[in-house]
Amino acid sequence: MEAAGTAFSWATALLIFVVAGNGGLLLPMIAVVVAIALLGMPVTSFR
Known part of the structure; x- marks a missing residue:
C-alpha cells in the first residue's frame, strides 16, 4: 500500500x-513537485 x-x-x-x-x-x-516528493517519502530516509 505504501x-x-x-x-x-x-x-x-x-x-x-x-x-x-x-x-x-x-x-x-x-517547489510543488519537491514538496510532494518529500511528503511521499518517509522522513527517516533523511537521517
Whole structure:
C-alpha cells in the first residue's frame, strides 16, 4: 500500500509538472513537485 501511495504522489507531481509547465510557472512547479516528493517519502530516509 505504501508503494501505491508513493506512486500516486509521483503521478500527482507529474500532472502538476505538465500543467504548470504549460503555464510557464517554472519555479512554483519545481517547489510543488519537491514538496510532494518529500511528503511521499518517509522522513527517516533523511537521517
